[in-house]
Amino acid sequence: MHIDPFTIVIFTVIISLLMSAGLYLVPRAYLTDIKGIRYWATALLLMATSWLLLALYGIIPNFFSLVIGTTLGxxxxxxxFHALVAFKEFKVSVRWLYVLVAIVFIGHIYFVHISFNMAAKIVLTSLSVAVVLLANSFLLLTKQHGICPRSHRLTAAFFAFASCVYVIRAIYYLVWNIQPEQTLFQHNIVQDIAYLTNAIFIVGTSFGFALMCNEKYLTEKNQAQVDLKKSVSLLNTILESTEDALLAVDLTGKITKYNSLFVKMWAIPELMFNAKSDELLLNFVLSQLVDKESFINEVINIYKHLHDDTFSELHFNDGRIIERYSRPQYLNDEPVGRVWSFRDVTERKRMEQRLRDSENSFRNLFENAPLPYQSLDIEGNLLYVNQAWLDMVGCQLKDVVGRFFGDFMIESSKLLVTQTFSQFKKEGYVSSPIFELVCRDTREERLVTVNGRISRDAQGLFQHTHCILIDVTEQYRLEVELKESEFRWKFAIEGAGDGVWDWNIETDEATYSKRWKEMLGYDETDILPLNDEWAMRIYPDDQSYVAKNMQDYLQGKTEIYVVEYRLKCKDDSYKWILGRGMVVSRGKDGQPLRMIGTHTDITERKAAEEEIKQLAFFDPLTGLPNRRKLSDRLHYSIAINRRNHSQFAVFMMDLDKFKAVNDSLGHAAGDELLKQVAARIINCLRESDMVARLGGDEFVLVLENLKIPKAAEKIALKVIADLTLPFQLSNNHTVQIGASIGISIYPQDGNTSEKLMDHADTALYQAKDNGRGCFAYFSEVSSTINNV
Incomplete structure (x- = not known):
C-alpha cells in the first residue's frame, strides 16, 4: 500500500505556511535573536512555495514546477543553515551554499529541459539536499560555551535523519532504477518515504527550533536577572564604600535610596525612617542647621530648575561644615529625581584657615626679613622683592618689578649675571656667586652674593626663582686684610704646636717643619723634601676627598683650604689631621706657584667626638644601640612603614634566670653574659633588623619587612632557642638562662613608638605568666582582655 504523495505534498505546504506565519508573528520583545527566527520563517515559506509548485506539476510549465520549485526547496x-548560524552567533561563511544553489538550478535546467533525465535530476537534488541537511546537523551539534543543549541535539537528529533518507533515495535512483522517471509522483516505497520524511522533517525541525528559541529566551532572561542582581549589588557596594553621604529622592521629594553614611552624618534615628514621614525627617534635618531658611530656599529653587547641578555649604549647630551637592537623575533624557551628596569638610576648612594664617605669617616674616629677597621670572626679570632688597638698592617697588636684575649692577657684573642665570636655569640652583651692585641713592658699590633655587610646577616647568642676597662688602674687605697679614703670622704657628709645610707647586717640592715630622713620629732625616711624602701617607679612603678639596682651592672654586683627614705615622698607626693652607704666590697668569699651610693633630678631639657619639646612642657594655637610638629607629620605621603600608614587629625581651647568675657569680660575670647574649641575638637577626639594650637584662628587637605578622614567630623561636643553649664564661663557669618575649605589630598594635613599646611590654608579662621561655603577641593578650 502506497501513501498518496500528492496528499503529503499538500500537507507539507499547509503546515509550512502555518508555521512560517506563526514565526513571523513572534513579538520582538520576547527574543533578542529576531534575525534567526526570520531566517527560519523565510525557510518555511520557501519550502511551502517549493512544494506548492511541485504539487502543480503537469498544470504549470515544468520550468516552474520542477526547476524553480526544486531550487526553492x-x-x-x-x-x-543561515538561521542556525545567526542563532548560534557563529562566524561561518554561507557563500558556498549559494554557489551550490546556483549549481543545483543549472543542473535542473539541464536534466529537465535538455536531457529529460528525471532520475538524474532526483539524484542531484537528493545528494545536494543531503549535504546541506548534514551541514545543518553538524552546525547544531557544535558546542557553544562548552555545552550542547538537548534541544540542539533533537533538532540535529531530525536533520541527520532526513539527510540519511535523501542519501538512500539518491542511491536507489542511481543504482537500481536505471530507467528515467516520466512522472514526479511515481508510486514506490522510496519516493513515499522521501515525501513522508520531508513532512516529518519540517514539523520536527521547526518544533526543535521552537524549543531552542524558548531555551535561549529562558537562559537570557535568567542571565538578565543575574546581571540585574549584580548591578544592584555593585550599586549598593559603591554607595557604602564612598566617602560621601548619599541620598536619592524622586521628583516629589520622596526618599528612594540612601547609604549608611547619610544616616550617620545626620544622626537620624532608625525609628524616623520606619515612620516613613518625609515631613518629620525634613524637620529633623532642619533642626541641625544654623541657617534653616537659606537651605529651604535652596531646595525650592532646585526643584524649579530640575536640570541644574547645585552646590552649597551647610553649617551645623555643632560646628561641622558640610559641602552639599545635588545633581538630577535622568531616565530617557528626562529628570526623574535627584541625587544629593554630603561631604564633611570641617577638618579641611580648618586646615585651610590654618594655611591662610600660616601664609600671612610667612608673608609678614618675608616682608620684615633682614635679608634681601628677590623672585625672578624665566628671563631674569624681577617679579617680587622685599623691603630689605629695596633698602639695599635704594629704589621703590614700582621702579623695580619687571626690570632685569642685572640692570642694578655695574657693567662687568651685568654680563656675569647673564652668564650665571643661564647656568642657574640649567642646574636649578645658584650658590654664592659675587656681583657688584650700585645703590641708586648713594651711588655706592656693594658686593653681594646670591643663593637661590628654582620653583617648578608638577610637570617640571620653570615657575620662578627664590633668591636671598647677602651684602659681603665688609666681609670681603676683612678677608683681603686677613690674606695680607697671613704671610706675616704663619711662621708663628709653629710655636702653637702645629706642623708647618711649604709646597713649591711648580717643582712639586715641599719642606716640612720639625714639629710636622715629630707629630707623625719621624726623625728629621726620615722625610724627603717632596710633596709625595705627604700624599703617600694619606689614609686610602680619604685620598680622593683631600685631592678634590686641594684641587677646588687651587682652581679658585673655594676660597679657603681646610680639610680633616688621616695621616699614616711611622708606627703604621693613623692620626687625624686638620689641614689648612693658602696660596702665597701666583704667576702673571694667576696660576698658583707656592702654598703654605699647617697640620694640627686633632686625634684626641676626634676620639672624644666618637666617644660622645658612642655614649649618646650606644650601650657602653654591649655596644648595642641604647634607648635614644632605639627611639630614633622606631620613629623612622613608623614613617617608612606608614608610607609603604607595610608592617614591622617590636620584641620586648627579658632574660630568665639572669639575676641568679648575677647574684651568684658577681657583676663581672653578669656583664660578660650580657655581651654574649647580645652577640647571639645579633646572629639571629637579619641586616635590616635591630636589637637595643634598655638596661639590666632588658632588650628590644625591631624586625623590619614582615610580609605577614606570623613571620615574627620564626625569629622569636630562634632567639629563645639560641639563648637557651649554655654560655661559657671566662671564669670557667657554664651557665644556662632563658628568654621571654612580648611582641607587638605595627600598625595593628599601635601607631606610635610609645604604644608599640607599652604593648610589647604587656605581651612580655603575659609570656612570663605563661611559664617563661616563650613569646606572646599583644593581639592575643588584648583579645583575652576583651573576652574577659
Missing part, C-alpha cells in the same frame, strides 16, 4: 535548506 533547496534554497529553503540554505535559509535553515
Amino acid at each position: 533547496f534554497l529553503a535548506l540554505v535559509f535553515y
